[in-house]
Amino acid sequence: MSLEEIRDRVAKAEAEAGRAPGAVTLIAVSKVQPLERVEAVLEAGHRIFGENKVQEAQGKWPAFMERFEGVELHLVGPLQSNKSRAAVELFDAIHSLDRIKLARRLADHAQERGACPEMFVQVNTGEEPQKAGVLPADADAFIAECRAMDLPLRGLMCIPPLDETPAPHFALLGKIAARNGLEGLSMGMSGDFEQAIALGATHVRVGSAIFGERDYG
Numbered sequence: 001m002s003l004e005e006i007r008d009r010v011a012k013a014e015a016e017a018g019r020a021p022g023a024v025t026l027i028a029v030s031k032v033q034p035l036e037r038v039e040a041v042l043e044a045g046h047r048i049f050g051e052n053k054v055q056e057a058q059g060k061w062p063a064f065m066e067r068f069e070g071v072e073l074h075l076v077g078p079l080q081s082n083k084s085r086a087a088v089e090l091f092d093a094i095h096s097l098d099r100i101k102l103a104r105r106l107a108d109h110a111q112e113r114g115a116c117p118e119m120f121v122q123v124n125t126g127e128e129p130q131k132a133g134v135l136p137a138d139a140d141a142f143i144a145e146c147r148a149m150d151l152p153l154r155g156l157m158c159i160p161p162l163d164e165t166p167a168p169h170f171a172l173l174g175k176i177a178a179r180n181g182l183e184g185l186s187m188g189m190s191g192d193f194e195q196a197i198a199l200g201a202t203h204v205r206v207g208s209a210i211f212g213e214r215d216y217g
């Protein structure tokens with residue numbers, strides 16, 4: 001477990017970028033990790049976690065939340081419309097808002113519940129056909145539609161293409177956010193979070209660098 005090391009690297013990247021200490025939220029992405037590794041990070045005092053599947057999070061987090069106070073849970077993976085109610089109930093933030101139909105469902109559930117997770121609009125900055133997210137050219141209109149539904153938009157999220165240098169994607173995300181008056185930038189993972197912080201990330205999503213490699217076997 002190298003939570004301390006990652007916290008130090010985040011703090012150093014903040015300082016080097018002239019950002020305020022604590023400007024960047026470290027989301028520990030715990031998907032697929034053995035429960036004892038997640039528990040160790042909780043024991044070390046960390047409280048902000050990310051999961052990429054609603055069902056997996058439902059199976060794991062209610063019990064941890066009973067034992068550890070103040071857990072904040074972020075959904076970082078794609079969300080199917082039929083899981084939107086469960087997502088509104090469990091998560092404090094959703095980073096994968098990318099369809100009008102999904103936005104409507106989330107807005108309806110939030111209204112029933114009287115509370116809504118913070119929303120990040122996912123932008124497919126690499127315009128990859130297989131990847132989720134709105135296209136950069138459609139982002140402004142999509143953001144406006146979400147605002148018209150009263151969804152609490154915190155910012156934008158992206159996952160750059162695996163085979164490309166991420167910096168131009170982080171810069172593009174920052175540009176779209178700035179022209180839409182959005183302050184949150186969810187970008188940067190284990191391999192590139194320092195670059196993301198240099199380009200304005202407010203939320204980095206770090207999994208394997210904290211917990212170790214995921215074992216999908």
Ligand SMILES: *Cc1c(COP(=O)(O)O)cnc(C)c1O
Pocket residue numbers: 029031052076077159189190191205206207208209
């Ligand atoms: C798994 C995942 C991460 C964390 O990835 P690492 O490379 O392990 O840091 C971040 N963001 C999303 C959307 C993910 O699915």
